[in-house]
Amino acid sequence: MIAIRRDPAAAALALMVAAAIAFGLGYPLANVLGQAVLDDLGRFDVAPIVRIFSFPVPRAVVVNSLLMGVLAATMGTLLGFAFALTTARAVRGPHRSALHYIALLPLIAPPFALALSTIFLFGRQGLLTRGLFHWETDPYGLTGLLFVQTITFFPVAYLIFDALVRQLDPALEEAALNLGASRGRILRTVVIPLLRPGFAAAFLIIFVESLADLANPLLIGGDFNVLASSAYLAIIGEFDTRKAVAYSVVLMLPSLLAYFAQRIWVGESSVVTVTGKPSGGRAQRLGASFRVGLLVVTGTVAVLVLLLYLTVLAGAFTKLLGIDNTVTLDNFKFVLGGIGTRAMTDTTFLSAVAAPIAALLGLATAYLVVRTKVPGRTVFDYVVMLGAAAPGIVLGLGILLAFNHRPFLLSGTAVIFIIAFVIRTAPVSLRTTVAALLQIDPSLEQASANLGAGAATTFRRITLPLVRRAVLSGAIFSFTRNMTTLSTIALLVTPNWRIMTSQILNEIDAQRLGSGAAYSTILIVIVLAAVITLNRVFGKAPIEVGA
Amino acid sequence: MTADLVLRHLEKRFPNGTVAVDGIDLEVGAGELVALLGPSGCGKTTTLRMVAGFEDPSAGTIELGGKRIDVLPPDRRGATMVFQGYALFPHLSVFENVGYGLRVRRVGGQALRDKVHAALELVGLEGLGDRRPQQLSGGQQQRVALARALILEPKLLLFDEPLSNLDAKLREQMRLEIRTLQQRVGITSLYVTHDQAEAMTLADRIAVMDRGRIAQLGTPREIYEEPADRLVAAFVGHANFTAGIIRGRRGDTLIVETLGASRPTSFAPGVYAEGDQVDVMIRPEEVHVVPAGADGAIAGTVVASSFLGGSALYQLLAGGVELQATVPMERGVPLQPAGAAVGLRVRDGAFRAFPAGSVPREGAARG
Numbered sequence: 001m002i003a004i005r006r007d008p009a010a011a012a013l014a015l016m017v018a019a020a021i022a023f024g025l026g027y028p029l030a031n032v033l034g035q036a037v038l039d040d041l042g043r044f045d046v047a048p049i050v051r052i053f054s055f056p057v058p059r060a061v062v063v064n065s066l067l068m069g070v071l072a073a074t075m076g077t078l079l080g081f082a083f084a085l086t087t088a089r090a091v092r093g094p095h096r097s098a099l100h101y102i103a104l105l106p107l108i109a110p111p112f113a114l115a116l117s118t119i120f121l122f123g124r125q126g127l128l129t130r131g132l133f134h135w136e137t138d139p140y141g142l143t144g145l146l147f148v149q150t151i152t153f154f155p156v157a158y159l160i161f162d163a164l165v166r167q168l169d170p171a172l173e174e175a176a177l178n179l180g181a182s183r184g185r186i187l188r189t190v191v192i193p194l195l196r197p198g199f200a201a202a203f204l205i206i207f208v209e210s211l212a213d214l215a216n217p218l219l220i221g222g223d224f225n226v227l228a229s230s231a232y233l234a235i236i237g238e239f240d241t242r243k244a245v246a247y248s249v250v251l252m253l254p255s256l257l258a259y260f261a262q263r264i265w266v267g268e269s270s271v272v273t274v275t276g277k278p279s280g281g282r283a284q285r286l287g288a289s290f291r292v293g294l295l296v297v298t299g300t301v302a303v304l305v306l307l308l309y310l311t312v313l314a315g316a317f318t319k320l321l322g323i324d325n326t327v328t329l330d331n332f333k334f335v336l337g338g339i340g341t342r343a344m345t346d347t348t349f350l351s352a353v354a355a356p357i358a359a360l361l362g363l364a365t366a367y368l369v370v371r372t373k374v375p376g377r378t379v380f381d382y383v384v385m386l387g388a389a390a391p392g393i394v395l396g397l398g399i400l401l402a403f404n405h406r407p408f409l410l411s412g413t414a415v416i417f418i419i420a421f422v423i424r425t426a427p428v429s430l431r432t433t434v435a436a437l438l439q440i441d442p443s444l445e446q447a448s449a450n451l452g453a454g455a456a457t458t459f460r461r462i463t464l465p466l467v468r469r470a471v472l473s474g475a476i477f478s479f480t481r482n483m484t485t486l487s488t489i490a491l492l493v494t495p496n497w498r499i500m501t502s503q504i505l506n507e508i509d510a511q512r513l514g515s516g517a518a519y520s521t522i523l524i525v526i527v528l529a530a531v532i533t534l535n536r537v538f539g540k541a542p543i544e545v546g547a
Numbered sequence: 548m549t550a551d552l553v554l555r556h557l558e559k560r561f562p563n564g565t566v567a568v569d570g571i572d573l574e575v576g577a578g579e580l581v582a583l584l585g586p587s588g589c590g591k592t593t594t595l596r597m598v599a600g601f602e603d604p605s606a607g608t609i610e611l612g613g614k615r616i617d618v619l620p621p622d623r624r625g626a627t628m629v630f631q632g633y634a635l636f637p638h639l640s641v642f643e644n645v646g647y648g649l650r651v652r653r654v655g656g657q658a659l660r661d662k663v664h665a666a667l668e669l670v671g672l673e674g675l676g677d678r679r680p681q682q683l684s685g686g687q688q689q690r691v692a693l694a695r696a697l698i699l700e701p702k703l704l705l706f707d708e709p710l711s712n713l714d715a716k717l718r719e720q721m722r723l724e725i726r727t728l729q730q731r732v733g734i735t736s737l738y739v740t741h742d743q744a745e746a747m748t749l750a751d752r753i754a755v756m757d758r759g760r761i762a763q764l765g766t767p768r769e770i771y772e773e774p775a776d777r778l779v780a781a782f783v784g785h786a787n788f789t790a791g792i793i794r795g796r797r798g799d800t801l802i803v804e805t806l807g808a809s810r811p812t813s814f815a816p817g818v819y820a821e822g823d824q825v826d827v828m829i830r831p832e833e834v835h836v837v838p839a840g841a842d843g844a845i846a847g848t849v850v851a852s853s854f855l856g857g858s859a860l861y862q863l864l865a866g867g868v869e870l871q872a873t874v875p876m877e878r879g880v881p882l883q884p885a886g887a888a889v890g891l892r893v894r895d896g897a898f899r900a901f902p903a904g905s906v907p908r909e910g911a912a913r914g
Contacts, residue, residue: 443634446601449621450628451648451699461647465638 009455010372017364017380024423025387027408028398032252035245035401052246058230062250065211065226068142069254072149073207079150079301080157080202081195086298088165090291102302103158105309106151108527110484111215112504113520115148116513117311118220120321122147127311127322140222148216151305153209157202164198165191183287204262208255212391214487215501219508227251228393228487235397235491248394259389263382312524315517331518335507340519343498348526350414350497351482354421359475361422362429363467369430370437371445371463381430388427392487396420400491412494420489421482428481429474436470437463472538479534480527550574551735552598552703557607559593559759567593569759570607580729580736582746585756586782591739592707594756598737599628599705612702626703627696631711633688635680641667641691642676648699666698669728686717693725697732704729706738710745722748743783747771755779771830775815777901780828787834789868791827791900793819803827803900806845806866806891812898824903833897834872836861836883837890844890849883865891 039045052058083103087096106114121128122139139147168191176186217229225233231247234240315321319328334340361384368374369381387395399420403410410416440463448458464471486501493502500523507516552575559568568590575581583591596602598609600621609617616624627648635644643650646663654662667673670690680688689709696704709725710718726749729736740746746753747767754764755778763775774780777788791805791812801819803812805827812827819825837844847865859882861872870891876882883889 441632441634443630443632444636446599446621447628447630447634447636447695448647448651449601450599450626451651451695452622453647453651454620454622457651461651462636 010368010374013364014368014372014374014377014380017361017368017384020361021380021383021423023408024419025383025395028395028402029386029390030398031401032245032248032394032398035241036249048242049246049249052243053250057225058243058246061225061227061230061247064142064224065228065251066254068145068149068217068224068226069207069210071142071146072153072210073203075146075150076153076206076210077157077199077202079154079297080159081161081199082294083154083158083298083301084161084165086294087162090294090298099298099302100162102305104155105305106153107155108480108484108524108531109152109309110501110504110520110523110527111152111213111486112219112501112508112516113312113524114151114308115144115216115219116508116516116520117308117315118144118148119513120311120315120517121307123322138222140220141224142221144220144222145216145224148220149210149213151301151308152213152216153206154301156205156209160198160202160205161195164195168194184290187290201262204258208258208262208389208391211251211255212393212487214393214490215505218505228391231393231397232487232490235400241401244397248391248397251391252394255391256386256389259385260382263385312517312520315514316521318514320514321517331514332522334512335515335518335522339498340503340522343500343503343519344522344526346498347483347500348530350417350499351421351479353414354418354425354482355475355479357418358422358425358478359429359471361426362431362474363433363471365426365430366433366437366467367459367463370434381434384430385427387423388425392424392485393490395424396488396491411492412496414497416492417489417497417499420492421478421485424485424488425474425478425481428477429471432470432474432477433467436467440466468538472534476531476534479530483523483527483530549577551577551579551612552737553608553610554594554598555608555610557594557597557609558605559590559597559602560605566759568597568604571756571759571761573754573761573764575735575737576751577735578730578733579751580726580738580749582738582740582750582753583756584740584743584746584753584783585762586741589756590759591741591756595628595705595707595737595739598624598703599626600624624703625699625701626705627699627701628705628707629689629692629696629709631708633680633692633709633712635688635691635695637680639680640676641672641678641680641683644680644691645676645694645698647695652699662698666694669697670694685713686721689713689721690724693728697728697734702735704734704736706736706740708740710740710742718742718745719748725749747783753783755782757782773813773815774828774899777826777828780899780901785831785871787829787831787868787870789827789829789870790903791825793821793823793825793900795821801825801900803898805898806868806893808845810893810898811895812900813896814900815902817902819900819902825900826903828899828901829870829893829897831860831871831873833893834861834863834870835892835894836863836872836874837892839888839890841890841892844892847889847891849885849887849889851885852882854882863889863891 036049037044037046039048053062083099087100087103091099118139122144124138172190172194173186176190181189211226212228214228214232217224217226218232221229227247227250231244231251234244234247311321316331317327317329318324319326319330365380365384369377399416400411402408403416444462444466445458448462453461484501486505489499490502490505493499500519504516504519507519554571554573556570556572557568558566558570560566571594573581583594585591593602597604597617600619604617608615611624611626616626636647639647642663645666646659649659649662663676664673667676670693672687672690672694675683675687680691683691692709710721713721722745738746738749750767752764752766753770755762755770757778763770763779765773770779770783774783780786789805791803793801794804794809795802797811800811801814802809803825839846845865847863847870850862850864850869852859852861854876857876859874859876861874861883863870863872872891
């Protein structure tokens with residue numbers, strides 16, 4: 001409510017953010033759409049695009065993608081729910097923490113690590129399947145893809161349910177118990193209905209992530225082609241821009257629909273479950289047999305997650321895991337002796353430069369949306385979020401198309417990666433900062449103004465220190481995401497700048513699985529080291545905000 | 548007393564059509580404390596926020612010390628505020644909170660330290676400068692907020708229900724502290740509250756607000772003893788109402804037939820004629836409970852009675868009218884039980900008439 005509208009700074013800020021988004025996001029996406037609806041001579045014509053989908057293969061690709069998205073979202077959501085229920089109601093103490101952190105592990109995995117270890121464990125030469133049980137298996141295709149995607153994306157659902165379950169008012173369950181409901185009935189009639197927005201949100205988010213996933217379909221999809229991988233292969237293998245654009249446009253539609261459905265529909269209804277202050281009381285434990293069943297499922301998955309990670313390590317330190325298990329450092333020597341060292345420094349440098357910019361763009365947008373009266377400010381929110389809602393491959397394609405000709409000839413430069421990273425990760429910073437700003441009672445900023453501080457001073461001395469943690473976590477997230485993304489940069493790599501994920505893809509393509517594992521290990525170590533260091537350096541005790 | 552803060556026909560309409568403040572005029576003298584009192588939604592907080600600059604008036608002007616301040620941004624008005632939730636900066640120490648306004652004005656070094664220490668001493672918080680606000684009790688946080696506002700030596704001090712987060716005991720103590728401090732510093736103050744006891748204790752004058760207007764402006768005593776309408780009467784203290792008919796007029800009192808007799812009655816502003824229906828107010832402490840059948844007493848029955856310590860509260864029924872009475876209690880004197888027949892006596896000067904049904908009853912104000 002503060003009268004910043006008297007302050008022209010807000011208008012200037014709005015203009016700067018608008019310019020940044022228009023350049024980094026609007027212009028590239030416009031290039032994709034332009035290619036989709038204009039023919040080679042620049043006339044409006046959608047016939048070339050439509051014609052592509054008259055052939056059976058592209059049609060199958062669309063069906064495959066939707067099938068994969070729905071199945072992966074269903075399985076990921078259910079597994080995430082099972083984990084949240086387990087950590088909230090079935091285990092306590094150190095077991096709870098262990099399960100919690102194991103469930104979060106896949107979030108920091110570079111895109112190939114899990115697929116790679118799945119191939120090591122369950123592949124044609126799989127350690128478990130062939131080595132232990134002498135089974136003939138073939139993980140390549142929908143089954144393997146779903147397995148990897150479920151493990152990769154269930155943590156997203158877990159985080160959503162975990163937050164919601166904590167907000168459930170125990171008094172509601174006590175009331176149901178008091179009225180004579182059994183534990184199973186409480187779960188069915190009280191807990192699950194209250195978590196319904198969580199189910200919708202988790203399903204939609206995983207659906208979007210699954211569709212946008214590039215690494216797993218490339219690595220383990222086999223002949224099962226999906227939109228993202230087809231768009232990638234159209235450029236890399238066939239140099240067919242129009243085909244890539246066609247796949248991209250079709251990929252955009254369900255992604256954006258699901259994304260905005262989640263924002264509008266779930267975003268509002270989820271507030272209902274927040275019952276304010278917990279009214280004391282203890283959450284009800286689960287029935288014994290149900291609890292055991294739940295523990296078996298989540299326990300198995302937790303062991304599997306650990307196993308997959310250890311397998312990456314084992315793969316990195318052996319000649320060729322499953323065939324020649326000699327312990328060796330050759331993989332690391334090969335990687336670090338080759339272009340691996342450059343890839344490490346290049347990727348880390350680009351990621352580190354982009355991270356604070358993404359955090360600042362998120363902060364600027366969040367401030368515009370929450371604290372100013374600039375007309376149309378909510379539009380900024382939705383437009384910036386497009387950077388995360390659009391599949392990475394589409395964004396990458398747009399940036400490739402937009403910046404390889406005048407007036408912005410940037411291909412091959414560092415700038416192009418930084419644009420991609422910033423646009424891709426600013427949305428998360430935006431969300432965390434919006435949440436933090438909404439936590440700050442407006443009376444704090446009013447008090448500052450009342451004591452004689454102008455808008456700029458208030459921002460610097462009051463607002464910024466109070467949202468510092470959110471901005472920092474936005475920057476840390478940006479850094480890790482930049483380090484580990486493949487889909488956004490897959491089409492942008494040139495010999496000028498080496499990106500680790502792209503190098504991993506090359507190694508695996510060349511059947512050098514051991515080097516791929518070594519690369520992945522190095523990547524995980526860099527990310528973990530950076531996150532821990534940044535938290536140590538900047539993250540003092542969090543501040544309780546509000547009265 | 549010279550007027551220091553002057554509100555002229557101040558008005559606030561929100562875009563959705565609600566009229567929060569409906570053209571009020573108010574003058575606050577130098578060094579005076581005026582309380583804006585009223586139920587929630589009456590416009591008192593909006594008025595205060597317009598003075599602070601957090602809301603723009605739709606019409607009207609605000610002057611402070613002879614200069615218009617409604618055209619100034621909130622940080623240039625020289626009117627500091629004590630917020631409802633204190634709004635202490637959680638990431639700053641007590642010292643930094645209190646010194647914030649001076650730092651903004653580029654005061655630093657020894658001058659800053661001296662002033663902050665003096666301000667902390669003024670509110671009795673010496674030695675707590677290094678604490679974080681969260682480490683203080685509610686009353687201490689309240690004092691920090693006060694020190695933070697006072698240290699700038701503002702021309703005007705604004706209070707937005709500053710005591711509403713404190714428990715009853717502490718609230719009473721802080722009321723007196725704020726009053727003492729305000730008088731010692733001699734600062735012009737505008738104080739928003741919905742608590743009539745708070746307004747009575749603190750204020751030189753009270754402006755009772757109702758639906759965006761000032762229903763009555765006066766000293767606490769005037770407000771209580773000569774309420775301008777039924778709403779003010781009911782909002783400030785408890786008011787018994789009974790129906791009456793005007794039988795005549797004698798100087799500046801009406802003769803009203805009520806509770807079975809003709810009684811001299813003071814009256815609120817309005818038009819009165821013989822034979823008119825009026826509402827007659829009697830304060831509970833003016834209803835005296837005497838033995839049944841006592842000479843000239845109104846016959847009544849006890850509906851309920853409760854012991855409050857120094858006094859007793861009776862719910863009574865007399866001639867079909869429900870009356871509340873607070874009666875001083877003496878040790879050993881028994882309470883009249885429910886159903887007991889009693890007599891009631893009311894002093895002649897204790898009746899006050901209002902035009903019948905002139906104002907909707909309490910609670911009808913918009914939310």
